[in-house]
Amino acid sequence: VPHDQTLFEERHLCYISPLGKGNFGCVELCRYDPLGDNTGELVAVKKLQPNKGSNLEDFQKEVKMLSVLHCDYIVKYRGVCYSMGRLSMSLVMEYLPYGSLNGYVWTNRHNITTRRMLLFSSQICKGMEYLQMQRYVHRDLAARNILVANESLVKIADFGLTKVLPFDKEYYRLSQPGQSPLFWLAPECLNENKFSHKSDVWSFGIVLHELFSYCDNSVNPKRLCLQEIGQNVQGTSLSMHLANMLASNWRLPAPPNCPLQVYSLMKDCWTYDFDKRPSFSDLSKKVENMIQDDR
């Protein structure tokens, strides 16, 4: 039997440190070191948190989804590690040393150019275009869920909420309101739990806002929306307030010093009618043109 490169033996997986908590589990930095001489490669290992609202088959679905994605702009699946005699499993992914995009942009805000932000934006569009071809709806596109591979490459990650569209529908209706953070959601998600490629486009607009705000937490989408709602958040639920504001055409304000054409691209993504929003291929062309103009 040819050696299965996607099977990681638990005894060679050496824990180093925690990376963070994602949807349905925590992710740890480990070294896979079968030779036992510390020359093994670093990997990110997502452990299934037993009965933390997630179960093995949901996790196996996430593993299956990630294992068939092959794109430069999507975090690479490396394999699985079974433990407790196949009763539990972990998802092994490539480790990206520069961490999540929101942390990276904020830390390097003094020397990140518009050009580099546009480059990251076009890579996210291309990753999302690829996901769309697989009929995957990410449902949690946010700067915290983008990883930085190096100074000029970012990748989409955290597919814990991703859904595959049914063959006969261009949207996915969630049975009950999900756990996606409200402030990244399109109106049809807030009002009807309807998720589609076009609601991912809305979230991409929010990611542009995060990026061009240098992921400054003091002006993040949640903070700005709550400011607009004001403290008078009585009875009406937060998502109702937000849905009403969006219906009366309120949108996040332009980030300071944001190039006008970038803000108008965000506004295109935030078109109320999902059918009129640009596609990711439209968006990547527009962003590419901005990169050319930015010479």
Ligand SMILES: CC(C)(Nc1nc(-c2c[nH]c3ncc(Cl)cc23)ncc1F)C(=O)NCC(F)(F)F
């Ligand atoms: C839950 C987890 C761990 N959180 C973090 N991962 C990494 C982090 C840093 N390098 C990484 N390489 C691979 C992976 Cl899967 C994560 C990291 N860095 C910081 C995090 F908070 C994560 O998965 N976040 C979603 C992601 F950032 F990946 F989109």
